[in-house]
Amino acid sequence: MLPWVSLQKSAAEITKGDLQVMTLSETDVIKLLDMQALLDGLAEGFRALARGEVQTPDRPEITIPEKGFLLSMPAWRKGSPVMVKMVSVFEGNLERGLPNHLAMINLFDPQNGAPLCLMDGTYITGIRTAAAAVLSVREIARPDARVATVIGGGVQGREHLRLLPLVRDFDEILIASLHFEDAQRLAERHPKAKAVRDVEAAVRRSDVVCLATHAYQPVIHSDWVRPGTHVTSVGYAPPQGELPVALARDHKLYVESDASFQAPPVGCGELQQLDPATAIRLGDALVGRAPLRTSDEEITVYKAMGIAMEDLVAAELVLRRARCKAAVSTAVF
Template sequence: MTQRPGAAEIGKGSLPVLMLNEAEVERLIDLRALLDGLAEGFRAMAQGRVQAPPRPELSVPGKGFSLAMPAWMQGCNLTVKIVNVFEHNLAVGLPNHLALIALFDPQTGAPLCVLDGTYITGVRTAASAVLSVASLARPDARVATVVGAGVQGREHLRLLPLVRDFAEIRLASLYPEDAEALARRFPGVRAVTDIEAAVRSADVVCLASHAYEPVIRSDWVRPGTHVTSVGYAPPRGELPTDLLERATLYVETEAAFEPPPVGCAELAGLAPSAGIRLGDMLTGTAPGRVSDQQVTVYKAMGIAMEDMVAAHIAYTAALRDRVGQHVAL
């Protein structure tokens, strides 16, 4: 019988790890595949098929914080994202959110890939919100208003036409010049300055700002509207909390009700029973829209499952198309 070598005789040696930069990741992720993958991911979470433990935080006083976000389910690689949220980065020419994602072989734990997570963080957040539009907006929804002309505004404008045939998409911002500039990049999108009027006549309202105070008022939202909110800016945030008193609330997980930065500032003080998990609605174990007059709200916080799904799509496409560079580690 051949004797196996002992642990002291085995070294890691040189392992090839695929490196994917931001431009490559963006090119590799098909947006329709992302929407489909996220829908399956939310269903898997509802069925207990996703491991996603609480995310630990490192805080740099006066600067920002760093979160580690691990997730895994069968069919994907072990996924760990490190995301750094530093409020003042725009002043030095960097995004407020910077992230890296590492993938590991679930059979051995060996590292497989390190890829940019900054683009993934932005697109998966918007895609999850737009997935809620596909599932919860009225069937006859024809007008969408996006409030926010930053990264999330941009990604919403790319994704919304994939789930509904909107007759009109409007873009508003607390900085009108930003809305004008971004709208010019998307044919058919119209920049508007009167946010109240744009919200009052919309069927879908997507809040995508970095505002520390509500950017709309509850009484602007007419019956039957679906509202999404992806902004993160405690202590109050962009979503008016009194809107929740007359709306059906949907969230990614119960962790949305924890204090920031894990949970959402706008949900502070609410019990987890106040929200329906999106995955439960998608699996049919919880209700979706039940009337044309119902106001529905999706409040996002961003979860590791979404990063895992997006990274899996990028990595699989990179292997298929032979994109990226292998580095020996």
């Protein structure tokens, strides 16, 4: 054979062909994602992030003036598929009967870059944000915490109510909302939940306070929070936001990453005037590089923005279970 003759096909002869790509709807994702597995997976994801094992490049943004914006959120770690989530935030969607956050997640084979799965990311975006906050409750709140207050009767309020009972045996979960009727409807979802009108009274007797609103200004006062309370905040509504700056400034603050201190929409409006060096990355605390709770009297605060590592963890859990189910359904007995 002549030395320049090759039996290998040229690039011009190679096509993708009938490459199968799994597609999963929001209904599929909801059925496949296990809540306890998500909490445990996020804990390990934060540890991997602290060890430098997760790639999370900056997320580019497209802004549609007076409408909304769209972010691309990529992430990868060894042993996982490559993930890219596209998420849009359009404030006017609720008036159209659509969620104001909509997302799709793409997963790719890290060996060859081939697409593996296209799944709806809207549910994952909501649940992973709440799960990261509730993970902070699991790891940082006092072990004897018995009363929780959730402020917000929307998607995040719903997901917090679903997840909080998995990490503490609460006697009561108090629900407050801008519209009391929303709090009442949400409270019907759990036997220990109760809708309340007096937010201050609820916060003053709570061991855990979860802010889950779309408020453009603080929804509580820092002096309502009693010693020993753990406060979480997942709301995004710059320039101010739902969390009193004094709570983040004057007490032990935990964040997902230093990106939390960037300008919105990447970072949190409430943290813009704070020094990132004063905060503790949750992953650093979970690997033992920084403290978790050190006394029953200290107030601790967790401010979340949502990062791509969380989407990667959730999407990989969904893909794994989807593949297992597919294998079982196609097995020959």
